[in-house]
Amino acid sequence: MSNEDITLTAGDAEVSVRPGNGGRIGGLRIGGVELLRQGERYGCFPMVPWCGRIKEGRFMDGATVRQMPLNSPPHAIHGTARDGDWHTARTSADEAVITHDLADPWPHRGRVTHVVALAEDSLTLTMSVEAYDDSFPAQIGWHPWFNRSLGGEDVRLDFKPAWQEERGADHLPTGNRLDPRPGPWDDCFGMPGGVDVTLTWPGQLELRVTSREEWVVVYDEQAEAVCVEPQTGPPNGLNTLPRLVTPLEPLEASTTWSWRRL
Template identity: 70%
Template sequence: MSSSEKSIRLSAGDAELTISPDNGCRISGLRIGGTELLRQGERYGCFPMVPWCGRIEHGRFRNGEVVQQMPLNSPPHAIHGTGRDTAWRTARVGESEAAFTYDLVEPWPYSGRVTQTFRLTRDSLSLALGVETYDTSFPAQAGWHPWFLRSLDGSDVAVDFTAAWQEERGDDHLPTGRRIPPLPGPWDDCFGMPDGVDVTLTWPGRLELKVASRAEWVVIYDEQDEAVCVEPQSGPPNGLNSMPHLVTPVDPLEITTDWTWRRL
């Protein structure tokens, strides 16, 4: 383990993970045998989506009878939560494990704490997010938004998965509420996997990486030349309105994902 003011580095075998707590506690780098797997840049890597995932319609959601308004950071909607724009506190750091927290503050209207943990091995990375409250209950979501490089040393990635359904996407990029048979890409779409997220990324001749989670939803985004995104999340886009998970003092929101890889 090594750290600087702005980054923390974990290692296991020839796997090396770099975390930037001050930049939304995102993974800024994942190198396997010296090869970087994530798109580089302040907005990229892999960031946590919390306390919501994807878009909230017009930035508004309801908690009981109270309507809350989030800033429209992707007009006309609010997108991807506030955690990625927050400096997180380091709770603990070891050679291959680390944990970070931040307290929910404005513009999110409810108090609570978010915890993110990382555990690296020679051939896997395990991530966990938890959202808890000590007083007022509120709806929340959590997940991750990794930007995997489309090409590794000239080998372009293939994305393979089997979904039970696709959330039909309207012209406003929000789910319409209809579930349809999965369509061919390119995608900026949410898919349902009731047995858990299971997506395989293969760079032929280079690497195979599996993204798995007990969560039932994953967004696949492959409309950019530089990267593809495989985003496990606890509910669909606009889920604070369509499928809210209520965080209470006795029932936190918890989600995990495991990435495993092997050389080809």
């Protein structure tokens, strides 16, 4: 089982999958135009077994307090899988399945499976977390870095969240819900009907990020890129809204990016 880069094609769409670089999507080219910011840290990486920040890197695991490495002091951020080894389970011309075994510093054994399925006008990403021995809280999410510009006007974001999570001085949700405020954002929003965010590069391309999940973080404070991150819970959710993975019940989530030319 190798971890070499994989290239998927469908119509004039091309996706690179990089098992050897944290299981990330390295690029998405449509008609030769690259939509994702390039670089080792960019593309679109999986956030698992948690999304965003965990307060001070600590979470309750049953009656046990667990401590994760503070890779974004004073917090732990974006899970462990993006720093781990992934392996290719199978590939075809337009689909790849890659897997990652949860390991230290994560305290529980389990497996993450990521299915990357490309069509001529869409990309569907499906991730699952399975527990081998004992149950544990987990989250699944995706962190794409979409290029702010594709050579023309800057991208426009359009979405209608039901609320915005109030962000405290520690960058974590306080638990209060606000009416959505104008950007720039590094904020979590609630979309109870499912995530639905449209990115429009005027005169070029429209891309919709959808998911049945109810949470999305939008980050657009960087000059080069904007991030639209569907996830199964809010930042610090291992503490505030844990979703339990058991040997009988895996956690699964998916997101679809669909596009059309303008």
